[in-house]
Amino acid sequence: MEKPLTQHIVPGRKPLDLKAYEKVGGYQSVRKVLKEMTPTEVQTLVKNSNLRGRGGAGFSTGLKWSFVPMGPDAATPKYLVANADEMEPGTFKDRVLLEGNPHQLIEGMIVAAYAIQASISYVFLRWAYKLAAKEITQAIQEAYEAGYLGKNILGSGFDLDMHLHTGVGRYMCGEETALLNALEGKRANPRAKPPFPQVSGLFGKPTIVNNVETLCNLPHIINNGAEWFKKLSLTEDAGTKLYGVSGRVKKPGCWELPMGTTIREILEDYAGGMQDGYLFKGLLPGGASTDFLVEEHLDLPMDYGSIQAAGSRMGTGTMIILDDQTCPVGFVHNLQHFFAQESCGFCTPCREGLPWVEKILLAIDRGEGKPEHLLTLDFHTKFLGPGNTFCALAPGAMEPLQSALKYFREDFERHIHEHHCPWSIAWQPSI
Amino acid sequence: MATIYIDNKPYEVKAGKNLLEACLSLGLDLPYFCYHPAMGSIGACRQCAVKVYRDENDTKGKLFMSCMEQVRDNMRVSIADMEAREFRAHVIGWLMTNHPHDCAVCDEGGSCHLQDMTVMTGHNYRAYRFDKRTYINQYLGPFLNHEMNRCIQCYRCVRYYKDYAGGKDLDVFAAHNHLYFGRAEDGVLESEFSGNLAEVCPTGVFTDKTLKQHYTRKWDLTMAPSVCHHCSVGCNTIAGERYGTLRNITNRYNGEVNGYFLCDRGRFGYEFVNSAARVRKPLVRSQLPEASDKYTALKAASSAIKAGRVIGIGSPRASLESNYVLKKLVGEDNFHHGVSDVDHDLVEMALHILKEGSARTPSLQEVEKADSVFILGEDLTNTAPMLALAVRQSVRQQPLLEQVSKANIPVWQDAAVRELVQTEKGPLFIAHYTTSKLDELATQTYFDTPDAIARLGFAVANFIHPDSPEVHGLTEEELGLAQQIANALLAAHNPLVISGTSSGNERILKAAANIANALAAREKSAVISLVVPECNSMGLAMLGGHKLESAFEAVLNGYADTVIILENDLYRRASAATVTEFLDSCKQILVLDHLHHATTEKANILLPAAPFSEADGTLVNNEGRAQRFFQVYPTPEEIQESWHWLAELGTIMADEQISNWQGYDDLVKSMAEEIPALRGVKKNAPSSDFRVAGQRIPRAPHRFSGRTAMHAGFNVSEPKPPTDPDSPLSYTMEGYRGQPPSSMIPFFWAPGWNSVQATNKYQQEVGGHLKGGDPGVRLIEPAGTAAYSLAVPQKFVPLGGHLYMLPLHHIFGSEELSNQSPPIMGRIPAPYVAINTADAIRMKLDEGDLLSFSIEGQAYQLPVKTSHTIPSGTAGLPNGLPGVPFAELPAWAILNRDIKWKQQPQTTF
Amino acid sequence: MLTAQEKHQIDHEISLVPTPQNACIEALKIVQQRQGWISDESLKDVAEYVGMSPAELDSVATFYNLIFRKPVGRHVILVCDSITCWVMGYEDIRDHLYNKLNITYGQTTEDGRFTLLPNCCLGTCDCAPTLMIDNDLYRNLTVEQLDEILIKYT
Numbered sequence A: 001m002e003k004p005l006t007q008h009i010v011p012g013r014k015p016l017d018l019k020a021y022e023k024v025g026g027y028q029s030v031r032k033v034l035k036e037m038t039p040t041e042v043q044t045l046v047k048n049s050n051l052r053g054r055g056g057a058g059f060s061t062g063l064k065w066s067f068v069p070m071g072p073d074a075a076t077p078k079y080l081v082a083n084a085d086e087m088e089p090g091t092f093k094d095r096v097l098l099e100g101n102p103h104q105l106i107e108g109m110i111v112a113a114y115a116i117q118a119s120i121s122y123v124f125l126r127w128a129y130k131l132a133a134k135e136i137t138q139a140i141q142e143a144y145e146a147g148y149l150g151k152n153i154l155g156s157g158f159d160l161d162m163h164l165h166t167g168v169g170r171y172m173c174g175e176e177t178a179l180l181n182a183l184e185g186k187r188a189n190p191r192a193k194p195p196f197p198q199v200s201g202l203f204g205k206p207t208i209v210n211n212v213e214t215l216c217n218l219p220h221i222i223n224n225g226a227e228w229f230k231k232l233s234l235t236e237d238a239g240t241k242l243y244g245v246s247g248r249v250k251k252p253g254c255w256e257l258p259m260g261t262t263i264r265e266i267l268e269d270y271a272g273g274m275q276d277g278y279l280f281k282g283l284l285p286g287g288a289s290t291d292f293l294v295e296e297h298l299d300l301p302m303d304y305g306s307i308q309a310a311g312s313r314m315g316t317g318t319m320i321i322l323d324d325q326t327c328p329v330g331f332v333h334n335l336q337h338f339f340a341q342e343s344c345g346f347c348t349p350c351r352e353g354l355p356w357v358e359k360i361l362l363a364i365d366r367g368e369g370k371p372e373h374l375l376t377l378d379f380h381t382k383f384l385g386p387g388n389t390f391c392a393l394a395p396g397a398m399e400p401l402q403s404a405l406k407y408f409r410e411d412f413e414r415h416i417h418e419h420h421c422p423w424s425i426a427w428q429p430s431i
Numbered sequence B: 001m002a003t004i005y006i007d008n009k010p011y012e013v014k015a016g017k018n019l020l021e022a023c024l025s026l027g028l029d030l031p032y033f034c035y036h037p038a039m040g041s042i043g044a045c046r047q048c049a050v051k052v053y054r055d056e057n058d059t060k061g062k063l064f065m066s067c068m069e070q071v072r073d074n075m076r077v078s079i080a081d082m083e084a085r086e087f088r089a090h091v092i093g094w095l096m097t098n099h100p101h102d103c104a105v106c107d108e109g110g111s112c113h114l115q116d117m118t119v120m121t122g123h124n125y126r127a128y129r130f131d132k133r134t135y136i137n138q139y140l141g142p143f144l145n146h147e148m149n150r151c152i153q154c155y156r157c158v159r160y161y162k163d164y165a166g167g168k169d170l171d172v173f174a175a176h177n178h179l180y181f182g183r184a185e186d187g188v189l190e191s192e193f194s195g196n197l198a199e200v201c202p203t204g205v206f207t208d209k210t211l212k213q214h215y216t217r218k219w220d221l222t223m224a225p226s227v228c229h230h231c232s233v234g235c236n237t238i239a240g241e242r243y244g245t246l247r248n249i250t251n252r253y254n255g256e257v258n259g260y261f262l263c264d265r266g267r268f269g270y271e272f273v274n275s276a277a278r279v280r281k282p283l284v285r286s287q288l289p290e291a292s293d294k295y296t297a298l299k300a301a302s303s304a305i306k307a308g309r310v311i312g313i314g315s316p317r318a319s320l321e322s323n324y325v326l327k328k329l330v331g332e333d334n335f336h337h338g339v340s341d342v343d344h345d346l347v348e349m350a351l352h353i354l355k356e357g358s359a360r361t362p363s364l365q366e367v368e369k370a371d372s373v374f375i376l377g378e379d380l381t382n383t384a385p386m387l388a389l390a391v392r393q394s395v396r397q398q399p400l401l402e403q404v405s406k407a408n409i410p411v412w413q414d415a416a417v418r419e420l421v422q423t424e425k426g427p428l429f430i431a432h433y434t435t436s437k438l439d440e441l442a443t444q445t446y447f448d449t450p451d452a453i454a455r456l457g458f459a460v461a462n463f464i465h466p467d468s469p470e471v472h473g474l475t476e477e478e479l480g481l482a483q484q485i486a487n488a489l490l491a492a493h494n495p496l497v498i499s500g501t502s503s504g505n506e507r508i509l510k511a512a513a514n515i516a517n518a519l520a521a522r523e524k525s526a527v528i529s530l531v532v533p534e535c536n537s538m539g540l541a542m543l544g545g546h547k548l549e550s551a552f553e554a555v556l557n558g559y560a561d562t563v564i565i566l567e568n569d570l571y572r573r574a575s576a577a578t579v580t581e582f583l584d585s586c587k588q589i590l591v592l593d594h595l596h597h598a599t600t601e602k603a604n605i606l607l608p609a610a611p612f613s614e615a616d617g618t619l620v621n622n623e624g625r626a627q628r629f630f631q632v633y634p635t636p637e638e639i640q641e642s643w644h645w646l647a648e649l650g651t652i653m654a655d656e657q658i659s660n661w662q663g664y665d666d667l668v669k670s671m672a673e674e675i676p677a678l679r680g681v682k683k684n685a686p687s688s689d690f691r692v693a694g695q696r697i698p699r700a701p702h703r704f705s706g707r708t709a710m711h712a713g714f715n716v717s718e719p720k721p722p723t724d725p726d727s728p729l730s731y732t733m734e735g736y737r738g739q740p741p742s743s744m745i746p747f748f749w750a751p752g753w754n755s756v757q758a759t760n761k762y763q764q765e766v767g768g769h770l771k772g773g774d775p776g777v778r779l780i781e782p783a784g785t786a787a788y789s790l791a792v793p794q795k796f797v798p799l800g801g802h803l804y805m806l807p808l809h810h811i812f813g814s815e816e817l818s819n820q821s822p823p824i825m826g827r828i829p830a831p832y833v834a835i836n837t838a839d840a841i842r843m844k845l846d847e848g849d850l851l852s853f854s855i856e857g858q859a860y861q862l863p864v865k866t867s868h869t870i871p872s873g874t875a876g877l878p879n880g881l882p883g884v885p886f887a888e889l890p891a892w893a894i895l896n897r898d899i900k901w902k903q904q905p906q907t908t909f
Numbered sequence C: 001m002l003t004a005q006e007k008h009q010i011d012h013e014i015s016l017v018p019t020p021q022n023a024c025i026e027a028l029k030i031v032q033q034r035q036g037w038i039s040d041e042s043l044k045d046v047a048e049y050v051g052m053s054p055a056e057l058d059s060v061a062t063f064y065n066l067i068f069r070k071p072v073g074r075h076v077i078l079v080c081d082s083i084t085c086w087v088m089g090y091e092d093i094r095d096h097l098y099n100k101l102n103i104t105y106g107q108t109t110e111d112g113r114f115t116l117l118p119n120c121c122l123g124t125c126d127c128a129p130t131l132m133i134d135n136d137l138y139r140n141l142t143v144e145q146l147d148e149i150l151i152k153y154t
């Protein structure tokens, strides 16, 4: 099984330095694009490879690039940003790539920057990734010294600067337009789209924001071609994918597997199945802002299309497991607490709706729920959908809630009717 | 144009607009919060959701925020759709989760956009049963009250205060549902335009603190359309009264003048009307201590006039009508302008430039659209505040025209536009001797003496057109700057030159005129805006009259012995010694005014004149726009308009023409016929017999309450409401319920729209002109006959032992009437004299040390403020500030210490 | 007062962006690095240095949860309170810290040693529960390990 992204990553070992990385073929793709390919050819190749963004939305990377104005009339400088903000609860895949092989990311960023003719690039890293910050700083330095970054890279006439920017908190910063505001030293409110960042992004200039995993795929696509990339996958969606599992499983972790590996395989073969004494009840397939899947979905291939067809989203591909001994209401309450807390406060439904939802869930969890609370939750799931709120944070928040209300509704109702949480051992009937 | 289908009905709308604007312009009710016509859309509140359908066959549709959608031809939209309605009601529900529901004790109640939208969406039951978050409020100074718990986080306040008005001390803090809108710490809001927050805020977070002192609900106010009397811009206002006191000033939308906003001087300066210093009874000094009644006073006055050789002194803060009647009464030869001689000449010059030059003078809305601006010798924020706010918008024009349209972003997409444009600004050049708040926007600033500013201006004009005279002896740097300015003006679509009288230098005005004329000669659609000192300075100049100096001479030379002084404190117009000598030489002094001051002290006969709120009249602003203001309420006391007093005197004295006037309309007709320049004034507003369906226009909203009870404390029988002989307005709630002609809108109200946002319903399109055209009649159009001025000044040369004293202006402190308003008083700076930092070092003066000097015999001793921009050898004296005696500036001040400028290296001149 | 070194670092950040204001978050980070938090005075200093008003800078500063606008202890403990850590019982860890340090979230121990704050997902859910103290990440935590860990921070 080919594992292009993680082949040189050994957990616990220092990542390859530049020399070692070059020795295993590193930076070949940079040489190749700079010497042999036009930016348009790179864009076309990536479009043909079917690479879809690994940041959660799964939008075609090549297509996204193609909206960047090219040619001599295009505004300059253009920017490329690696989204390494990874703050989606339950998600820890980019960390693996960042800590394990920073040169791979830099290489991918150079390729992407070249494809859109960006001259300045940023790695937007979340604050908590201290080790990654250290490794990336060092790798950028090495890349500058080796002439992969800076002016006139490898004599090609192409210039690219790269900076590491570490955030100061807020999940919002992962949303690509909010991220741009954060980079500009502003409050990380999202921006209206249109205009898209490809046209008016960082400092008002054309900008591409790509996820770390997306970018790390690029060197391999350049080196091996679009067909190779597609064949890595078991299904329609190309490439491999970093899948993760956390929760009450025997061996939680993160693995690079062919796109389309089934959930069951990931869960049982890689994560070792449920811990003893715990039964599977449901899972969030790709981070906190995806809909629950349940037993009946376990044999689905984990790819964008199949998961979507089942009413959820593959998101980041890192699953969170809900077991039978964990209260689903508490589970969802924890998620809503997170989203309410991390709302930027810009638009009404999210700013006011999420805290309301959180309070209701807490009330239900404490046994103080009322039947009409479920109606309130229902209208939130109905009205906090995409387009109704300013950005995708609140719609994301509604996904686990709406599916929990669908799959685990009796559990909510039991809380309300029994006036206590059935999972709470501390509870004693009062009479 | 585009055709859109709203709930299956086709409508023609303007292409390029957003859907919300389009719906509102069609008169449809669609709720919104974060959108504001002057500030565009950001899509934050989600209140304006509608259903949009892909095509005819799409029955499901999708919710869209109408404020963020551009109208497309054949677009299909539903406002009535159940889901859209439900969503909009939920938005209110969400906003209410933390709103305190304290309408009963909230100053916004009854004129609250949030109330209106709540009713409009039909949200009426609260489902939220949890705790609400609460905030600590801030002290924000004398103008505004802060009550953060009522906030609905629409961001309009910060967008207005920061983005629109350039304020820096109000912002949004924290995140999620802990957002806080306020200052970093308690303190006075710094912006000169802070009061607009009370109208911009859709709820009761920011409310008018002055109104709170004598609170009245909007529906209980008697209101009239008025015009601000506190500077020459002439913003349209609504003045509200109850129980005989003026309660507040709010904005009266005028699509060509002030738009949606007012400055704080205009909004909070009104309280002089309620001041203890008001003249409320006629006074005949010979009969003191008895107060006099109207007829005794009129008798005394008419005998004084009959007996004496009379001259009249008019006033730039009195209406055209009052000045005109005075002029009639005393005769053309005996009518003098009650302004300093410097101001007299400068305003006359400004009028001449506007009349004879080749460039038009723009309305404020046109100023906003200028894409290249050069300001010579004006600190606009302090001399014509709303003009400064308009210039602030103008620097956005060039990026809007270039980048934004290229990127295909509609201009109303406010956040997107700002993100694209970032800090880029269009060309703005400022030449002055003092800093101004607009400097931060300027491409280049140039600080030097008034003559140097004029020289730079002349050089710019010469670069634009060689027929304008050349300037010799400029430095390389100055030449470079002049060339840069000339290029920027030439490259613009709508270049604008701004200058005015506030530097007291006529050469600056001439230079500005040359630039404008040179641009016109190059076939540019250039415009020139000139600031004049007071609300009716321009009207007074158009009326014609002699200088004040000649009034003094007439009495001192024995030609006259009796003077009628109209709404004027002469101690603000000439040196105290001169005025005292003059007044002491008069046998009889008749004064008409509404406030006591040094001149009324000297009056033999004092007639209580009505201030703006108790008067009808016309002002001509700096644009030459005649604007009518209406009496808000008649006072029970013996107070009437000056023109009324004077016309009565004329009648008593059997002046043939005056006796024939039946009322206000006849007066105006006579003035318009007699003075060709003022012919247009007649068309300013419908005559007093105008009726709609036989009805008057009510000054009070139809929910006005307590009419029978409000005077019950004095008399249980309800008095007959007064009738207004001078206008078609009634003093009550009775009258025509529909929309009055645009010049007579006493308040903005429409069914379901109690807040000021009702303005939408009065506009041809949202944010555009008022239906029937914006009020006011422009009286001046340029004839294009003026030749270039050749009066290029010499370089300024400092004088040993002297400082050349230049006037400085303060929005709070330089204007006579607003200075009597307690909230403004709290903002007036302490007296000072500003000198150049290097000069201060030379004179061994520290900040705050006293500097003694005298001007024309008037001695001053003032604490020093040092300034980097006041040119060496000159100094700045605040104009009109309480505690700073009048001096006719600019003038040489003799220092009480010897200082030899010669020894200094020549600085910039 | 900003130190010479802080100014030097801030100058570098300013050199990378179009206007000094764009570097304001970096400037706050630099100052927080030295002082642990951003006092009102520091806020004003930074604001002046990058050409912003205190209100404008505070607007940015208060948006981000890791810019501390209140004093913090010598060490900041960030407890992950997100979903997997919750499933895996982080509450025991939290409660132990409450008892041990005698503080709750948002508080600082009397001796100024620790400040305890909740934090969202630390991105290491496969090793839940987790927490961070200053720059150190602790994974697969059990209550038993906590005392030993805390000892390391004086």
Ligand SMILES: Cc1cc2nc3c(=O)[nH]c(=O)nc-3n(C[C@H](O)[C@H](O)[C@H](O)COP(=O)(O)O)c2cc1C
Residues within 6 Å of the ligand: A052, A053, A054, A055, A056, A057, A058, A059, A061, A064, A083, A084, A085, A086, A087, A088, A171, A172, A173, A174, A175, A176, A177, A209, A210, A211, A212, A214, A215, A391, A392, A393, A396
């Ligand atoms: C609230 C929110 C948070 C997000 N956080 C992240 C993140 O931490 N990392 C990421 O790569 N994408 C995140 N995204 C998705 C980004 O907006 C964006 O789609 C992604 O960076 C694009 O990269 P891709 O096209 O390579 O997937 C987030 C989106 C939202 C709405």
Ligand code: SF4
Residues within 6 Å of the ligand: A172, A190, A342, A343, A344, A345, A346, A347, A348, A350, A351, A389, A390, A391, A392, A393, A394, A395
């Ligand atoms: S949905 Fe609205 S409030 Fe929530 S994060 Fe997005 S913009 Fe901010």
Ligand code: FES
Residues within 6 Å of the ligand: B020, B031, B032, B033, B034, B035, B041, B042, B043, B044, B045, B046, B047, B048, B049, B065, B066, B067, B068
């Ligand atoms: S008015 Fe449209 S979202 Fe606020």
